[in-house]
Amino acid sequence: xxxxxxxxxxxxxxxxxxxxxxxxxxxxxxxxxxxxxxxxxxxxxxxxxxxxxxxxxxxxxxxxxxxxxxxxxxxxxxxxxxxxxxxxxx
Amino acid sequence: xxxxxxxxxxxxxxxxxxxxxxxxxxxxxxxxxxxxxxxxxxxxxxxxxxxxxxxxxxxxxxxxxxxxxxxxxxxxxxxxxxxxxxxxxxxxxxxxxxxxxxxxxxxxxxxxxxxxxxxxxxxxxxxxxxxxxxxxxxxxxxxxxxxxxxxxxxxxxxxxxxxxxxxxxxxxxxxxxxxxxxxxxxxxxxxxxxxxxxxxxxxxxxxxxxxxxxxxxxxxxxxxx
Numbered sequence: 050x051x052x053x054x055x056x057x058x059x060x061x062x063x064x065x066x067x068x069x070x071x072x073x074x075x076x077x078x079x080x081x082x083x084x085x086x087x088x089x090x091x092x093x094x095x096x097x098x099x100x101x102x103x104x105x106x107x108x109x110x111x112x113x114x115x116x117x118x119x120x121x122x123x124x125x126x127x128x129x130x131x132x133x134x135x136x137x138x139x
Numbered sequence: 140x141x142x143x144x145x146x147x148x149x150x151x152x153x154x155x156x157x158x159x160x161x162x163x164x165x166x167x168x169x170x171x172x173x174x175x176x177x178x179x180x181x182x183x184x185x186x187x188x189x190x191x192x193x194x195x196x197x198x199x200x201x202x203x204x205x206x207x208x209x210x211x212x213x214x215x216x217x218x219x220x221x222x223x224x225x226x227x228x229x230x231x232x233x234x235x236x237x238x239x240x241x242x243x244x245x246x247x248x249x250x251x252x253x254x255x256x257x258x259x260x261x262x263x264x265x266x267x268x269x270x271x272x273x274x275x276x277x278x279x280x281x282x283x284x285x286x287x288x289x290x291x292x293x294x295x296x297x298x299x300x301x302x303x304x305x306x307x308x309x310x311x312x313x314x315x316x317x318x319x320x321x322x323x324x325x326x327x328x329x330x331x332x333x334x335x336x337x338x339x340x341x342x343x344x345x346x347x348x349x350x351x352x353x354x355x356x357x358x359x360x361x362x363x364x
Contacts, residue, residue: 101353104346104353105354105357108304108354112304116307119303122314
């Protein structure tokens with residue numbers, strides 16, 4: 050039972066580390082949005098095409114954040130290696 | 140609202156277990172609603188007028204809006220597949236609206252989004268070989284045939300990222316709302332979740348649907364043009 054508790058603790062720490070990539074993802078998305086706003090302010094007649102390009106760029110940059118989230122979710126709820134981890138610790 | 144996808148019943152077809160899950164039943168409900176809507180519009184459109192009025196005006200405006208959107212991204216040559224993207228658009232958007240009613244959205248299951256991404260992948264291969272013929276197969280061996288594994292991995296990563304993006308966004312909304320419903324006392328569960336639903340289901344659902352459709356169109360266009 051103690052080994053299982055240790056394994057669960059380790060898994061939660063690992064999931065929170067996997068979510069840390071949100072820092073860089075948010076930074077990149079903020080850069081995309083600020084650049085798009087700058088170019089819209091400079092050229093308001095091209096706002097529509099800039100907006101759609103911005104959304105596509107945001108979605109592309111978001112992918113790594115989503116991967117981190119999925120890795121965290123899989124580690125917490127559907128971890129395939131938890132039995133090996135318990136037997137390794139205990 | 141539990142997090143795992145419930146299994147409703149198990150069919151046994153020639154010794155192979157087929158699981159009918161909550162996702163399948165929910166997408167059947169959405170399909171029934173959409174088909175009924177389509178039949179209703181078709182019956183209403185029987186008296187087609189050259190100069191549209193009333194209901195016909197509304198339908199034509201919706202179709203035309205999507206037509207222009209597809210024309211900008213797909214181009215004139217590939218415009219004949221835009222009805223397929225319109226049906227994907229309507230299905231994904233209505234399935235993300237489905238979780239407003241407290242039911243599980245079909246897009247919060249990897250089976251649905253994976254199927255859509257696989258359809259985009261097949262469309263890429265079919266239209267690429269149809270429009271570019273040998274050049275499409277040659278594009279895997281560019282600039283040199285040593286690069287074939289790299290090109291193959293790059294091509295296979297497209298449907299994976301496409302499906303994981305939609306799945307992750309919809310699942311994160313479902314998880315946050317489940318946590319909210321299970322952790323708070325009953326008197327704050329009236330009224331306040333409406334804002335969460337408006338943000339995570341309507342706003343995120345609309346943006347992710349738009350992104351899924353526009354990125355699939357771009358992939359198909361790069362493969363076929």
